[in-house]
Amino acid sequence: MSSLDLGAADTMSLGEKLAQISWSLVLLICVVASVGFAMLYSAANGNFDPWASRQIVRFCVGMVMMLTIALVDIRVWMKLAYPLYGIVFLLLIAVELVGDVGKGAQRWIDLGFIQLQPSEVMKVTLTLALARYFHGATLEDTGRIPFLFIPLLIIFAPVGLVLMQPNLGTSLILVMIGGAIFFLSGVRLWKFGLVIGSVLAAIPIIWQFMHDYQKRRVLTFLDPENDPLGMGYHITQSKIAFGSGGLFGKGFLMGTQSHLNFLPEKQTDFIFTMLAEEFGMVGAVGFLGLYCLLLLFGFVIGLRCRHQFGRLVALGLTVNLFLYLFINVAMIMGLIPVVGVPLPLISYGGTATLAVMIGFGLLLSVHVHRDVRMSKRGITDF
């Protein structure tokens, strides 16, 4: 710790830190994750194997990671923001080189114990890097267009790599996270308007460069009946599962659409569909409520933090969590095109779980260290 001189005044003992951890948030995370375990149990027709048991193990690993991250001083994370970003960026490049081909897109690196999706982790490190960049920026700074060049590069370098995989959904999420941090940092609204306008103008050009399967997904979204046995089938069956669940649902383990395999990918992307089928609208809205509570924690932590880095990290991660939730749920209800985004804490999957747990760890760290004083460079310079 000698290289990271934090100043004695701002160091807290381990006991103080533990006391400062928002245990109600930790409990809420456990509750939401438990709903996920129950759904994975149901997805396997009432078996812990193969999904629920492994997901529980992953969650426990994630829990340890989360608490460890929470106890590390936020200033350390600020110091590490760029190196971490750099490492994950290198991993993204590695995916291009050695990544396994999965689902028609190169997304994974097999690390032995886990199939790592660097693009998921990038969501967190991008937030850290941008938060660090904007931490010391005054409003005058953010008003200068040249000042925005570096953060734009920070955003679009990984976005470009993720697009090459190709993974349209995650690249859009990265852009949106970056946009949210720009927005919170005080970038003028007209600049957003300019960018959004030019993106809209670029859509026909982007369309040219899109892969056939991506075009198909968009077209299928626009008219699902057109492709009742291909991509449209998934959404149609998902909507049937939602609708047939009705107000109170068919009961735990009783979802016909999911248990008779009409629902595709029920343990991953479509797990909320299963929840809505078995527990009805009551269960679905209740679950959304729990998730919104998680988001609320994020907002409160962000707003109560006394340094810009913490605020931007907390709010950026909250936006990230929100994007997961919204894109996943809107997709499976047929509101937006199929983009293959999981529902964190609920969907079966390693990287997304770990990425989200790391995010929660940082969020908790922001909370624990909300009052530390921080210089422009993250170290007390009083």
Next chain:
Amino acid sequence: MLSSFDRDTERQRLLTRRTLVLGGMQAAAVSALVARLYYLQILEADRYTMLAEDNRISLRLLSPPRGLIVDRYGVPLALNEQNFRMMMVREQAGDVEAMLQRLSKLVPLTELDIRRVMRDVPRTRPFAPLTVKENLSWDQVSAIELNTPDLPGVSIEVGQVRAYPFGETMAHVLGYVGVVSEKELQGSEDPLLSLPGFRIGKNGLEKAHDLALRGQAGTQQLEVNAVGRVVRELSRQEGQPGKQVTLTLDAKLQHYAQQRLQEHPSAAAVVMDVRSGGVLALCSNPSFDPNQFAMGIGYDAYQALLADERGPLTNKAIAGQYPPGSTFKCLVALAALEAGVVSAEHRVYCNDHMELGGHRFHCWKKGGHGAMNMHDALKHSCDIYFYEVSRRLGIERIAEMARRFGLGSKTGLEVPGERAGLVPDGKWKRATLKEPWYDGETLINSIGQGYMLATPLQLAVMTARMANGGYAVEPHVTKSVESAYEERTVWPAIGVKPENLRLVIDGMNGVVNEQGGTAYASRITQVGMEMVGKTGSSQVRRITMAERATGVRKNEDLPWKERDHALFISFAPIQNPKYACAVIVEHGGGGSKVAAPIARDILLECQMLDAARATVAQQAEAPAEPVAPGTKR
């Protein structure tokens, strides 16, 4: 330092504001999700619930057992037998070829069987059973069952297959069942037809009564998953079994008659009740095995049946059209008496031939019969007599009488495939041949040659109408379709004078029961069972002048195809006639020599069977153990 603090407050205020905007947007987005949930799960719930049930529930049809066909005494003629099928579920069996190897050690599998299975493999889902072999014997079934532990995925399924215990004997009447063709599938609303392996009547009574025999489909609701695997049965509703069809046929008599016909290459016989019209026997030889058809006949076997010049697939009793030959003389005689062109005692002198319009018409007997009255003319089947009578009558009156006795139009028997025969007259000839009628043709047709054509069934109906005193009885072969049998015995009168009819029958009596009659050798001697009849030999070739000069060749010297058809019509007993019988032996030679003995045997058997049954019934009626008076139960 202070300014830095101020700057931070300013930044923080902006951030808080913008966080609230972001939070508001997120709240709006989540509200949109909830609204969507409300739309899907509340507003559209009914529609989606229905779709989910559609997904989940597969409605399967249960084929009902096909109705039995029994003879007039309840003897089963068509029934359903258990058919043991060896099935294999691919995903459990593992390597299909290795499994077939193992199976072939227990049940002989032909090259064809194996090829068929391998062909079906990619077409069947891995969990769906595919048929390895049908119609296993009991021994084979037990061999499989015994080795079940070593044969994962192999099972025996019991199905039903149509069986015809009388085989060839009943083939033409009953027809057979077969798989549904594309055309039949399109023409019908019955969901049963689309069942794989479902069989429907393809011919004969199986076809005529198919709807009644078929029954109604049952339904079974199954829960299935996305790939169609059955998870469980939800409900089951048994269908309506097919109705039992009872025929007027007598299986024993039919069997006897068929055996008798089998002595000749090609023949047909019909026995019918002269009052009710119920057909007791309807035989056509050669025949085929309907069981082969029910199980699915092989290509080669079917081609062999098609190629056979004796026409085993044709029901000659109703679809074979033959010149009736001299059997037709009965009607010419009757027409002559009715028209009054001759009296019964009027004599015609037969001196071998007769000249008309520059043509010479020969009697079958070289040298002639001498002076003939009607009785003798029938008894000896003199052609010259009928030439003369028909010359006086004209074709129109002959044709009219033929039609009144059922010739020239379909009798309306339920068995499909009946043909109408032909009764020619001037109008017919002008219409079809665009030529006027010549008097010489009247002569030829009066002896049942020329254009005249009749089916054995029509000849039997004609005979029955004479035997029952001139009533227009119509034939039928179905006694009841699971309903009470109402025997019809009242038929419209044909309108011939009974004394004229008696004179003709007297002539037919002469044919059989008087010395010198053409069928005297075939008379029935059992008292009370005697028959009357009329022989017929219809020529199938033209005899040239040159051949007459050198002597007409005998039938035995001719190739089979050129020999005369042998015919005989008859009824018995003479008092209160009961049964009419018509027999035709294709290219059999003379009616008296070949057809008459068969008819005699059939009519005798028919009456003997009646007598035997009456005895049995009497014994059954007599109380075996007299109940002691006073004991009440």
